[in-house]
Amino acid sequence: MADWDAGQYLKFADERTRPAADLLARVPLSAPARAVDLGCGPGNSTALLAVRFPTARITGLDSSPAMLEEARRTLPDLTFVEADLATWEPETAPDLIFANAVLQWLPDHARLLPRLAGFLAPGGCLAVQMPDNLDEPSHRLMREVAQEPAFRDGLAGAAGARTALGSFQDYDAWLARAGCTVDLWRTAYVHPLQGHRGIVEWVRSTGLRPFLAPLSPEQRDEYLARYEAALRRAYPAQEDGRVLLPFPRLFIVARRA
Numbered sequence: 001m002a003d004w005d006a007g008q009y010l011k012f013a014d015e016r017t018r019p020a021a022d023l024l025a026r027v028p029l030s031a032p033a034r035a036v037d038l039g040c041g042p043g044n045s046t047a048l049l050a051v052r053f054p055t056a057r058i059t060g061l062d063s064s065p066a067m068l069e070e071a072r073r074t075l076p077d078l079t080f081v082e083a084d085l086a087t088w089e090p091e092t093a094p095d096l097i098f099a100n101a102v103l104q105w106l107p108d109h110a111r112l113l114p115r116l117a118g119f120l121a122p123g124g125c126l127a128v129q130m131p132d133n134l135d136e137p138s139h140r141l142m143r144e145v146a147q148e149p150a151f152r153d154g155l156a157g158a159a160g161a162r163t164a165l166g167s168f169q170d171y172d173a174w175l176a177r178a179g180c181t182v183d184l185w186r187t188a189y190v191h192p193l194q195g196h197r198g199i200v201e202w203v204r205s206t207g208l209r210p211f212l213a214p215l216s217p218e219q220r221d222e223y224l225a226r227y228e229a230a231l232r233r234a235y236p237a238q239e240d241g242r243v244l245l246p247f248p249r250l251f252i253v254a255r256r257a
Contacts, residue, residue, distance in 0.1 A: 015189070015191050015202075016044065016101070017044045017045065017048070018189065019100065019101070019129050019187070019189070019249050020044065020045040020048055020100040020101075020129065021048055022129075022187065023098075023100060023128075023129045023251055024045075024048050024049065024052055024098070024127070026127075026183060026253050027096065027098075027253060028125065028253070029053075029095060029124075029125055031053065031056070032053055032056050032094075032095030032096045032124070033055075033056060033095055034056065034057050034058075034059075034092060034093075034096070034121075035049055035053060035057070035059075035094060035095060035097075035098060036058075036059050036060075036061060036090065036094045036096070036097050036098065037049055037058065037059070037060040037061065037098050037100075038097055038098065038099040038102060038103075038116075039061065039063075039085055039099055039100065039102025039103070039105075040060030040061060040062050040067070040068075040071055041062060041067045041101075041102075042067050042070035042071050042074070043060060043070065043071030043072075043074050043075045043078070045098065045100040046078060046080075047074070047075060049096075049098060050078060053096075056095075056096075058078055058079070059078075059079045059080070059081060060075075060078060060079070060080040060081070061080075061081050061082075061083045061085065061088060062080070062082065062083070062085075063083065063084055063085060065082060068080045068081075068082055085102065085106060086106055089119065090119050093119060093120060093121040093124070094119065094120065094121065094124060095125070096124060096125050096127065097116055097119065097120065097124075097125070097126045097127070098127045099116070099126070099128045099129070100127075100129045101129055101130065101131060101206075101249075102130075103130055104130040104131055104162050104163055104165065105162060105163070106163065107163050108163075109163060109165070109166055109170075109171070109174070110166070110170070110174050113128070113171065113175055113178075113252075114174055114175060114177065114178035117175055117178045117180050117254055117256055118178060120256040122256060123255065123256065123257075124255070124256050125253055125254065125255045125256070126175075126180070126252070126253070126254045126256075127254075128250075128251070128252040128253075128254075129249055129250070129251050129252075130165060130249065131207075131249055131250075132186060132248045132249055132250040133207075133247055133249075134162065134164060134165075136246065136247070136248070137231070137234035137235065138203055138207070138231070138245065139203075139207055141227060141231060141234060142159075142203075142208060142211050142227065143158075143159045144230065145211075145223060145226045145227045145230060146158055146159065146211055146223075150219070150222065151223055154214050154219065155211055155214060157210075158210040158214065161209075161210035162210075165250055168186075171184060171250075171252055172184060175252070175254040178254075179256055179257045180255055180256050180257070181254070181255050181257070182254050183251075183253040183254075183255075184251065184252055185250075185251050186248060186250050186251070187248070187249055188246050188248040188249075189247045189249065190244050190245070190246050190247070191244070191245045191247055192238075192242045192243070192245075193244075193245055194241070194242065194243075195237065195241055196228050196231045196232050196235060196237070196243055197228060198245075199228075199231050199235065199243060200224060200228050202245065211223065212224075
């Protein structure tokens with residue numbers, strides 16, 4: 001799959017940063033010595049960590065060279081490292097692992113989250129936010145359009161790129177067994193966007209990537225046209241032409257004993 005597009009992602013920088021700020025507000029640490037921003041992207045979440053914890057040694061990790069280039073450009077005083085997040089292990093136990101909108105791309109959460117929690121220093125926190133929107137029309141329609149005859153063969157595996165999230169009970173049990181106390185909540189943000197094309201632009205840099213990457217330019221244009229037409233039926237426009245996009249997200253703050 002092609003690298004992430006930092007510019008496209010940052011078209012909605014304020015909206016994407018708000019959940020990270022809400023997650024960070026619930027982290028019960030005063031002065032962590034080491035913090036890792038797992039899946040830091042272009043550095044918008046890393047910047048929040050630097051403001052909240054100015055004395056911490058903060059490292060941003062991501063698998064995307066394009067995202068890391070943007071993060072280094074905007075935050076030259078911080079450390080950013082390219083890493084495979086599925087196999088990453090810290091050299092020194094961090095006090096905070098912050099994972100904003102990234103772990104939904106990794107499988108087997110029953111093993112993954114306890115593994116990450118196990119890397120923490122005593123009293124440290126694993127703070128996680130993940131989109132919980134696979135059943136929302138914005139994402140259900142991606143899969144439905146992919147099943148149309150024109151796209152079915154080329155997009156056979158696209159729907160499995162993201163991991164279906166577990167329940168509150170699942171995450172609480174998995175992390176409690178790892179010796180953590182767990183704070184869980186779910187928030188649905190409502191984003192006013194400029195028409196149905198605004199929804200397309202929003203998801204183009206994230207959820208649509210596995211569906212667009214295998215297609216030729218001509219197929220991609222046709223897929224997007226079909227997808228936008230389906231969005232028009234699913235999301236009624238406001239009187240002024242705006243479209244409201246509900247976006248539920250799952251939050252987890254697990255503190256190791």
